[in-house]
Each structure stands twice: as C-alpha cells, then as structure tokens.
Amino acid sequence: MKINPRIEIISLMRGFLICPILSFFLKNDLIKIFFKKEFSIKDFKIISNKKYLKNIFLYMSSLGIIIPKKEKYKTTKLGKKILYRAGSFLILHSYKPYINDLESLLIKRKSLNVECVRKENVLGSGSINNKKFFPNAINLIKKEKIGLIADIGCGDGNYLLQASKKFPNAKIFASDISKIAVSEARKKLKKIKTEKKFFTCDATNVFKWSNEIKKIDINKNEKVLISIWFILHEISKSKISNIKNFFKKLFLAIPNSIILIGEISDFNLDELSRNKAFSIMPEFLFFHNISGQGVMDYFALKKMLTDVPQKLKKELKFDVIKNKRNAKPSAFIWKLEKD
Numbered sequence: 001m002k003i004n005p006r007i008e009i010i011s012l013m014r015g016f017l018i019c020p021i022l023s024f025f026l027k028n029d030l031i032k033i034f035f036k037k038e039f040s041i042k043d044f045k046i047i048s049n050k051k052y053l054k055n056i057f058l059y060m061s062s063l064g065i066i067i068p069k070k071e072k073y074k075t076t077k078l079g080k081k082i083l084y085r086a087g088s089f090l091i092l093h094s095y096k097p098y099i100n101d102l103e104s105l106l107i108k109r110k111s112l113n114v115e116c117v118r119k120e121n122v123l124g125s126g127s128i129n130n131k132k133f134f135p136n137a138i139n140l141i142k143k144e145k146i147g148l149i150a151d152i153g154c155g156d157g158n159y160l161l162q163a164s165k166k167f168p169n170a171k172i173f174a175s176d177i178s179k180i181a182v183s184e185a186r187k188k189l190k191k192i193k194t195e196k197k198f199f200t201c202d203a204t205n206v207f208k209w210s211n212e213i214k215k216i217d218i219n220k221n222e223k224v225l226i227s228i229w230f231i232l233h234e235i236s237k238s239k240i241s242n243i244k245n246f247f248k249k250l251f252l253a254i255p256n257s258i259i260l261i262g263e264i265s266d267f268n269l270d271e272l273s274r275n276k277a278f279s280i281m282p283e284f285l286f287f288h289n290i291s292g293q294g295v296m297d298y299f300a301l302k303k304m305l306t307d308v309p310q311k312l313k314k315e316l317k318f319d320v321i322k323n324k325r326n327a328k329p330s331a332f333i334w335k336l337e338k339d
Contacts, residue, residue, distance in 0.1 A: 018063070021056060023093035026086040026127060027120060034083050038072045087127030088280060094120035095287040116291065122181045126156035129229060129262070132318065133333060134159045137227070137260050138166050140314050140335045144258060146170045147222025150213050152203050153177075153231040157185030163225070164192050170225075171195040171216055175209050177202045203231050206246065210253035224257040226250070232263045232301070238294030240304050247308040251338065259310060259336040264288075265298035265328055267321065275321050281330050298328050310336035 025031050033043050047053050057073060060066050065079035075083065097114040098105070105112065137159075149163050150173040160172055171194050174185045182198050189196060197216065201209045213224065236242050250259070264284065272282045288295050305312050313336065317329035 014063070017059070019089045019093055021060070022083065022086045022089040023120065023124070025083075026090045027123060031083055031086050034066070034075045035080065038069065038074050040072045084131065085128065087124045087129075087131070090120050090124030090127065092124075092280075092283055092287070094118075094124055095291070098287065098290055112290065116287075118178055118180045119184070122156050122178065122184055125230065126158040126184075129155070130158040130162065133229070133262050133331070134162045136316050137262065137333050138163055140316070140333070141225060141258060141260065142166060144225070145222045146225045146258075147218030148173060148213065148216055148224045149227070150209075150224060150257075151175065151185075151227045151229070152209060153181075153229055154185045155181050155229065157188035159227060159229060160185065161188055161192070163227075164189070164194070167225075169194060170222075171197075171218065173197050173199065173213055173216060175199040175201050175203070175212075203228070204235055204242075204246065206249040206253055210250070213254060224254055225260065226254065226257045227260040227262075229262040230264060232261065233288060233293045233295040236294040236296055237292075238296075240296060240300055243296070243301070244304055244307055247310055247336075251309040255309075255338060257337075259334075261334040261336060262331065263301070263334075264295055264331045265301075266295045267328065267330075271321055271323055271328070274323075279319060279321060279330060281321075298332065299326070305336075309338055311339050313337050 025034070028046065030044060030046075033039050036043070041047075041050050041053055041057070044053060057066060057068070060079070061068055061073075064076055065082055066073045066075050094116045097116065098112070105114070146167045148171045149160060149167060151157075151160050151163075152175050154160060154174040154176045157174060160174055164170065164172060172189065172192065174182065174189065174196070175198075176182050176185070177200070179200055182200050186198050195216070197212065199209060199212050201212075203209070218224065232243055235246050250257070264281075266285065267281055272279070272285070276282055285295060312334055314334070316333040318332065319330035320327045321330060322328075
C-alpha cells in the first residue's frame, strides 16, 4: 500500500486536537446531543463559554463531523460514526499523565510514578465495550439459566446493566480494584431491583472475591456467570503462567461457573506498522506497555487453554489483522466452561 506522507502528517497532528474535544463531550455526558436530529449551542446547558464552544463547532464542521444549518447544527454520517466511538478517544485521553510532561518523565525521573485518569478510563472503556463487545457476549449465553452475574473488573457497570436486562431475576456481584469504578457501577445499577453486592478487590485475589460470591444463594438449577473484561493483561504481568494459575484457582473456587472473557491481543512491530491506518492497536499497546500491563499474544493465550480446567465453548473475534501466516484478532471474547 502506497503511503502519502502528507496525509500521515495531517492525521497525526489532528489527533492532538480532536481527541481531547471528543473526550470532553463523552466525559460530560454531552455526546447524546450530537445524535439529535438537529441541535444548537443552547442545548449544551452546562457550558458557560458559548463563544469557545462555537469555535469548536466550526473546527468540527471543517472536519466534516457536523454541518452548520443557520443557528443550528446537524451531525453528518461520518460524524455519527466518529462520535459513536468516542469511548476509544476517552480511553486514550485517560493516559494523558504519561505524555503531558515528557521533560519530567524522560529527563528528571528515573522511573514512572504516574497513573491514568481512572474515571476517564472507566467511562471510556464502558462506552466502547458497551457498544462493541457486551451485546455480542450476552448473545453467547442467552439460553443459559443464570442465577448470579459476577463481573470481575466491573468498570462503570455497563455490562451488568445490559446483562441484567437479559436475566432480570439474576443477582448481581460487581467487583473492581478501583473504588471509582465500583462507585460508578453502583450509580449505573441503582434502579435494578434484584439483590446486588459491590465489592472492591484486586481480581488476582480469587480467594477473596470468590468467597463473597459463594455467600450469595441461587437455585440449584442455575449457574454463576463470571465475566472478566479486559483485565487478563493486568493479571498476567507478562507471564502466561500467572493466567494459568488464575484459572486454576477460579475452577477450584467455583467449578460450575460459566466464564466470559474479553481481551485484547499483542502484535509485533511489523503487524502494527502495516495496519496502522486501520487499527488503534499501536496506541493501545503503547499505553498498556508503559503502564506495566502485560498484553499477551492471542495464540499464546489460545495454547494456554490446553493447561487449564475450563474449556473453550464459543469464540468471537474482532478487528482481525491478517498476515502471510495467520489471522489474529485485535480483541476476542471466549465462553469457557468445564467439560
């Protein structure tokens, strides 16, 4: 594929501006306004600096995201696709502490001691996963008899909200290492009437959170559904053996559970560079690497399944990147159960 250097340069520079703009709208729950038939600056009631907002709209219009219509605006077809994926922008924006002060991080310090903006990360992940992954995952288990939905690494609770609609009588267990995430999940699930338990805990401490799950009574003909969304790379610490041990502990604790796994895959430099125009994985992997998260290769994870008690029953692949030898998904969902 022939590369146009000018297009590459413009796209790199443009990301500097549009990423924080879209992140702001999503973080402040303003994205939904763009999906109205028409909207005006007055619709953005929490914004006091209307002149600044008008200039942002002029910029977004110049990119073809929205179009002005007298005193109102309309989102274009392209704009809707971009705004629909605003969660991806917010996830990237949540890592701004890692790049906002490079002089200090690279020259004055010998090690990193910063963290992502947790609330932005939680909201961004919840937004994109809610649209792309959760509906597909729930479809995999729609015929199961579920008595308890336990989400380990619950984020903002979007998955539990969707799953509870499919299984309205199922009890809920929401756990995350982040108090911010647990707080957001509690707010998201406030209207759900079934029994709910919120628990702050590291996912690697299987003994601790599984003991809490076992305190919740369900009918004998029902199963526990355990979901683990995009935290295997945190559990791994770049070692497959850590993930194996995690699944073995989980099997000993709750052997009859159904497990839904969502995870991203690592890629080599050649795969990333050849597909950079179609994939955001270079950015995702960069931030995962510098924040000490061990994203593993898809095929290494697939091979790992031969050494754990749970077996792969169903699989979904997303954003597959092809090369001469194989096709590797950027992300995947597994349904695991014991035989």
